[in-house]
């Protein structure tokens with residue numbers, strides 16, 4: 001089931017929570033809605049679910065307008081941050097619930113329900129726990145029951161709102177890998193809300209990055225990480241060094257560092273900002289040319305496979321973060337207090353929020 005979100009706007013008491021949001025979700029994809037708190041992710045998910053009505057725009061499920069359709073008719077499965085399991089029911093009864101409450105005409109027989117529930121228990125790897133109550137399960141296990149319960153009614157679309165938000169970091173990591181494998185097995189069109197960049201980039205086929213009620217960028221994890229469309233996306237997806245400066249005579253002058261690319265040649269003079277990820281900063285011992293800038297090493301964190309080096313620029317005294325492999329670090333034999341030269345191996349320049 002594909003989902004086509006078109007030009008959705010939604011205000012709450014005059015506050016615009018969603019501003020002309022459009023997202024295309026092809027059948028069978030796992031999409032992450034990613035963004036900071038309050039950017040409108042949950043509101044969009046609730047509108048897709050039918051729990052909230054948009055002020056304008058439409059939601060199409062498989063080409064059919066469902067904007068005014070009731071929640072029940074949309075065949076949507078939900079998983080929320082707080083497991084919301086029935087405390088007085090066992091794992092088996094929780095998973096069976098959605099099937100047991102169906103009208104008699106579509107309700108499966110007792111044996112059929114039992115087979116199905118046991119299949120789901122196997123799928124979410126909770127064999128042997130069918131008769132436990134939620135209080136006898138860990139947080140991660142409860143969340144898997146919630147997922148099995150959502151899957152029991154064979155939804156066409158699965159909506160997950162921060163499903164692992166309440167769990168500790170290690171369990172979260174385990175569960176997101178598990179969710180990815182489960183999705184590869186079932187291929188149910190799924191929309192997954194998170195504010196955790198790592199989670200979105202690891203789990204999703206495509207990531208929709210939202211900010212203040214708008215979509216900033218949508219793309220595969222590689223696309224949004226390697227080619228951020230806006231400064232916001234650059235900042236939101238990991239650490240980045242900013243080099244402030246100007247476009248001048250067709251090249252970009254950022255303090256003493258000069259960056260040039262053919263596309264800069266035709267630009268009028270104006271303020272510009274260069275964005276460089278820490279692992280794209282190279283450290284050199286000798287001055288080579290004007291594309292590098294002098295800096296002093298202020299701190300070295302050398303634990304783990306990646307060595308993080310904090311530097312202070314000689315021209316503006318701003319700090320810079322560089323990440324080196326252990327190999328490169330050892331070859332350079334860097335020490336705190338030394339003066340080195342820093343060069344951007346890869347960079348992106350934005351002028352007034354536009355990338356050039």
Ligand SMILES: Nc1ncnc2c1ncn2[C@@H]1O[C@H](COP(=O)(O)OP(=O)(O)OP(=O)(O)O)[C@@H](O)[C@H]1O
Nearest residue numbers: 012013017035036037038039040041042043044195
């Ligand atoms: N029912 C409501 N009444 C009034 N304002 C609301 C309502 N629901 C959401 N909002 C506001 O709309 C904005 C978007 O909320 P939403 O819950 O969609 O954000 P979010 O990105 O999911 O945030 P979080 O990650 O914190 O859950 C927020 O500023 C919120 O306060």
